[in-house]
Amino acid sequence: xxxxxxxxxxxxxxxxxxxxxxxxxxxxxxxxxxxxxxxxxxxxxxxxxxxxxxxxxxxxxxxxxxxxxxxxxxxxxxxxxxxxxxxxxxxxxxxxxxxxxxxxxxxxxxxxxxxxxxxxxxxxxxxxxxxxxxxxxxxxxxxxxxxxxxxxxxxxxxxxxxxxxxxxxxxxxxxxxxxxxxxxxxxxxxxxxxxxxxxxxxxxxxxxxxxxxxxxxxxxxxxxxxxxxxxxxxxxxxxxxxxx
Numbered sequence: 001x002x003x004x005x006x007x008x009x010x011x012x013x014x015x016x017x018x019x020x021x022x023x024x025x026x027x028x029x030x031x032x033x034x035x036x037x038x039x040x041x042x043x044x045x046x047x048x049x050x051x052x053x054x055x056x057x058x059x060x061x062x063x064x065x066x067x068x069x070x071x072x073x074x075x076x077x078x079x080x081x082x083x084x085x086x087x088x089x090x091x092x093x094x095x096x097x098x099x100x101x102x103x104x105x106x107x108x109x110x111x112x113x114x115x116x117x118x119x120x121x122x123x124x125x126x127x128x129x130x131x132x133x134x135x136x137x138x139x140x141x142x143x144x145x146x147x148x149x150x151x152x153x154x155x156x157x158x159x160x161x162x163x164x165x166x167x168x169x170x171x172x173x174x175x176x177x178x179x180x181x182x183x184x185x186x187x188x189x190x191x192x193x194x195x196x197x198x199x200x201x202x203x204x205x206x207x208x209x210x211x212x213x214x215x216x217x218x219x220x221x222x223x224x225x226x227x228x229x230x231x232x233x234x235x236x237x238x239x240x241x242x243x244x
Contacts, residue, residue, distance in 0.1 A: 007039070007041050007045035007049075008045040008046075008048035008049045008052065009049075009052075010039075011035070011039050011041070011045055011046060011049035012048075012049040012050075012052045012053055014039075015030070015035075015049060015050075015053060015058075015059075016053060016056070016058060019053075019058050019059075019069055023135065024069050025069065026069050026070060026071040027068055027069060027071055028068065028069040029065070029066055029067070029068055030050065030059060030066065030067040030068065030069065031066060031067075032046050032047060032050070032066075032067075035049075035050075050067050054067075056163070056166055057070060057163070057166060058070060058166060074223070077219070077222075078219060080164045080165075081164070081215060081216065081218065081219035082216070083160070083161075083164045084161050084164035084165055084215050085211075085212045085213075085215035085216050086212065087157050087160055087161035087164065088145065088148075088161055088211050088212065088214075088215050089208040089209065089211045089212035089215075090154070090157055090208065091148055091149055091152040091154055091157050091158065091161060091211075092148050092152070092195065092199070092207045092208050092210075092211035093204045093205065093207060093208035093211075094152045094153075094154060094204075095148045095149075095151040095152035095199065095207075096198065096199045096202065096203065096204035096207040096208075097202075097204050098151050098152065098153070099151055099199055099200075103147065103150075103151050104196075104199065104200055106147050107144070107147045107148070107196055107199065108196060110140070110143045110144040110147055111144055111192045111193060111196050113140050113143070114137075114140040114141055114143070114144050114189065114192055115189045115192070115193070117133065117136050117137050117140045118137065118185055118186075118188070118189050120133060121133060121134070121137060121185070122185065122186075141188075142165075144192055148195075148199075148211075149161070149162075184217075184220070184221040185221065187217065187221075188214075188217070188218065188221060191210065191213070191214040191217065192214070194210050195207055195210045195211055195214060198210055
C-alpha cells in the first residue's frame with residue numbers, strides 16, 4: 001500500500017464522517033484545492049478519496065461543476081429504506097440467536113447512550129445550536145445497529161445494509177416545539193428498546209419484525225421532518241434536500 005493510498009483512505013473516512021453527521025450538507029461543493037490545503041496533501045490522494053466516496057454514492061461528479069455531496073429523490077430514498085428494512089430485519093433475526101451476555105450488555109449500553117442523546121435534543125430550545133449533537137445522534141443510532149451487525153456475522157448483508165443506509169447522508173433535522181415530530185423521535189427510542197428486549201428474550205422472529213418496522217418508521221420520521229421543516233416535496237420530482 002502506497003503512502004498516497006493510505007492518505008486517500010484517511011481523507012475518505014474523514015469526509016464520509018462529515019457527510020453522514022451533517023457537517024457537509026447535501027449539495028455542498030467539494031473543491032480539490034481546498035481539500036488539499038485542509039489535509040495538507042497533494043491533489044492525488046484527494047482525487048482518489050473523492051472517487052471512493054463516489055463509489056459509495058456519497059458524492060457525485062458534475063461536469064464543469066466539480067464534486068458535490070449527493071442529493072436524492074424521495075422515491076429513491078424510500079426504496080433504500082425498504083431494502084434496508086428487509087436486510088436489517090434478517091441481520092437482527094440471525095443475531096438474536098448468537099448474542100452472548102457480554103454482547104447484550106454492549107447493546108444495552110448503546111441503546112442507553114442513544115436514548116440519552118435523544119433526550120438532550122428534546123430539551124433544546126428553538127434556535128439552539130444542534131449540529132454537533134445531531135452528529136452524535138446519527139453516530140449513536142448507527143452504533144446500536146452496528147452491534148447487531150457484528151454479532152450476526154453476515155458480512156454481505158451488513159455491507160448491503162450499510163450501503164442502503166448511506167443513501168440518506170446528512171444531518172437529521174430537529175424541530176423542537178413540533179410535538180408530532182417530537183413523538184416520532186420518542187418512538188424511535190422506544191423501538192430500539194423493544195428490539196433489545198426481544199433479543200434478550202431470545203425472540204428471533206419478534207426481533208426481526210421489530211427491526212423491520214423500525215427502519216420503515218424511520219423513513220416516515222424523515223419524510224415528516226422534510227415536509228414540515230423543509231417544505232413539501234414537488235409532486236413530480238420530490239427532490240429531498242437533506243438540510244437532515
